[in-house]
Amino acid sequence: MTAVTETTAGPAHAPVPRPRGGIVQSIGDSLVVARRNLIRMARIPEVVIFGLIQPIMFVVLFSYVFGGSMNIGGTTDPSVYRNFLMAGIFAQTVTFATAGAGAGIADDMHKGLIDRFRSLPMARGAVLTGRTLADLVQTALTVVVLTVVALLVGWRVHEGIPKALAAFALLLLLGYAFSWIGALIGLSVRTPEAATSGGLIWLFPVTFISNAFVDSGRMTPWLRHIAEWNPFSATVQACRELFGNPGVSQSDAWPMQHPVWASIIWSVIIIAVFRTLAVRKYRSAAS
Template sequence: MSTRTAVSDAYVVAWRNIVKIKRVPDLLVFTTLSPIMFVLLFAYVFGGAIGQGGNAQEYREFLMAGIFTQTVIFGATITGAALAEDLKKGVIDRFRSLPMAPSAVLTGRTVADVANNVIVLVVMSLTGLLVGWRIRSSVLEALGAYALLLVFAYAISWIMAWVGMLVPSPEVVNNASFVIIFPLTFIAVTFVPLDTLPGPLQTIAEWNPVSSAAQASRELFGNIPAGTPDPTSWPLQHAALYTLAWSVVILAVFVPLANAQYRRSTSR
């Protein structure tokens, strides 16, 4: 099949998954209410605690980039769960019976989840503005932060696509993803400054790509608190570049792996 046909087929699959967001009330509620809950919970619970001995407003601005990063990564897990569900229900078998490019199924699914993450970021940004978060940089820098988050989440969604093709149960995909992603998003500079972590965890956080994604977004939004020392590790000194490099590596590894696993899963 030609590249044009593959792109067209991927668009159709992506549109099918985007329409599903609107037509499945549970998914729509999760997409919109969960980000609001995260912002309010972290802003007022953690923000209130920090405010006991510091500046709660400053912490909320520091916090938002971390919440953005964590939420879009967790949003990428929808890819794996949805693919496992389609495989379990026989939807993938129906796709195989159609004259369409095999790569369109995974590409369309991952692209649709970018659209889902766009909705999440819009809702979270509006909620963040209500609790006092402000973008203190230029429009282009802010758009760059959003774009970087979406690119990184898109790369993570291909890992989840591989897991979804490997594990035939949506429940197992969700549980496995949570066990791996949850510590990665907390052993990072998502919610607390690097110098508050114990020594060994600082080293992990410095090289954790989740840290660099949060750090780069924070810098692009202009939300680095006054008096914050400059990072001493290369990944955090070049946070945007490090995040993009990780995204490229993940895509280079997991796009072929996910497609190969798709062929194996559908040939059973």
């Protein structure tokens, strides 16, 4: 009797899976997590709708309630203030999305979703990167809607479409940078409610001690210096220049003289610092 021996080897020409590198795997995992979060957002449209209501209210209230009492460039013309205002409203909108990013990550931690991700062969930083990318997409949609509202109330771009797109790119870069601050806050608290509160408390002084809603040149000297070196102010100033809107500062401070470069540098620094801290916090929280 002849013994038959079975082999466990596969076909001779079967493809051999190639191991993915660290960067390739991190990018792929981040995109998968981002897709998961975007699908989740689409299934809860009220979150997106409520996120749109607040900036629209700010546009209407500031334009029509304060517009006639603000002196911009020596005039109190409400139409001048509306054009001055919109760069600040755009910047405030992209940064206020930070609170939602922090609350989302805190909610995932609270529900144990992070523990499930830990059991998968995925890059550790991909969970946070995917979340921040999904929030960036939602922020971009909000900015599109807000732009339509701004056009309806009289805001206009005077430097052409390419420069306007560059301004929106700076806004989204700032929003993405601030979302990493929100991620760190979300990992540092125990509940989504605490993340929402913690994500908003520090944003109010950052956005209001700036050139977003008033001319920083009219502030007291010590407060003006803070406003001029505020990363938020640099992006607002850059957007006003690129949009061709009134209110370009005459300050000698470097960020006000070179706002585009200052905006890019500040955003890159914030991403580098807070992404490092957030990933480190994520690893310690998940260990």
